[in-house]
Ligand code: C2E
């Protein structure tokens with residue numbers, strides 16, 4: 001059994017080396033993609049579950065490389081983090097989303113709130129809030145048109161700094177959502193210290209609804225705790241009617257997932273935006 005363990009170890013190490021190499025070449029590809037403007041943004045609609053009304057969309061980045069083909073964000077985002085490129089990529093996505101919102105508004109469309117993924121690292125850069133506000137102003141986009149999605153992990157490392165940053169965003173009218181909630185070392189108590197507008201229940205919990213009582217209990221606990229703090233809940237990765245029924249029954253306000261729509265290219269997404277009120 002011991003020998004087997006050792007072999008397994010070696011096998012694992014070789015696999016990791018390969019992964020590291022693959023990530024390195026991804027890094028070079030990512031640099032070229034940044035230079036060559038090869039990123040696109042797709043939009044996954046978000047709904048208010050009770051009313052079935054479109055309330056927002058999450059902006060998700062897509063990368064098509066001439067050699068590698070379509071590369072999944074779950075592969076290249078970790079590589080970008082490692083290569084120190086995540087801030088540049090998020091910045092590109094942010095610029096594209098703001099430009100798109102401005103374009104919609106110019107065409108008389110009132111898009112629902114667009115959620116943008118932001119790295120905690122980015123939030124910590126001095127001037128982040130000021131720069132964001134400047135950009136919103138330049139594009140004529142109101143602060144309420146966007147929401148920032150942040151994952152829990154690194155927010156907790158500097159809870160005081162995070163609280164100050166969130167307060168500045170709140171003062172500017174920019175909503176903040178905690179992404180993949182429940183997967184990190186969630187400390188429920190930190191939430192009461194942060195002005196947060198929304199929790200996103202990770203799709204791993206939603207997908208466990210049918211089979212795992214434990215996952216169901218966690219969702220129930222998250223919703224109740226969020227509501228006690230005046231925070232709304234959005235469930236991600238809703239794929240089935242029975243998942244939807246459970247979430248509605250438990251008063252989860254919002255959701256997104258393949259049951260409603262996959263992430264859509266801009267031309268498809270804008271068909272869902274209701275026409276602005278006629279005079
Ligand atoms: P995430 O933020 O948790 O985004 C949700 C992911 O779940 C997306 O994958 C989305 O396409 C997928 N998804 C949506 N509905 C369903 C469903 O019903 N079932 C299943 N199985 N999956 C569903 P995607 O686009 O591949 O992105 C993966 C991750 O990459 C994202 O997870 C996010 O962490 C990261 N990411 C994507 N775009 C960006 C970006 O612009 N900036 C940053 N920093 N990260 C991004």
Ligand code: CA
Pocket residue numbers: 058117149179
């Ligand atoms: Ca997200």
Ligand code: CA
Pocket residue numbers: 179180200202203236
């Ligand atoms: Ca998520």
Ligand code: CA
Pocket residue numbers: 180202203
């Ligand atoms: Ca996730």
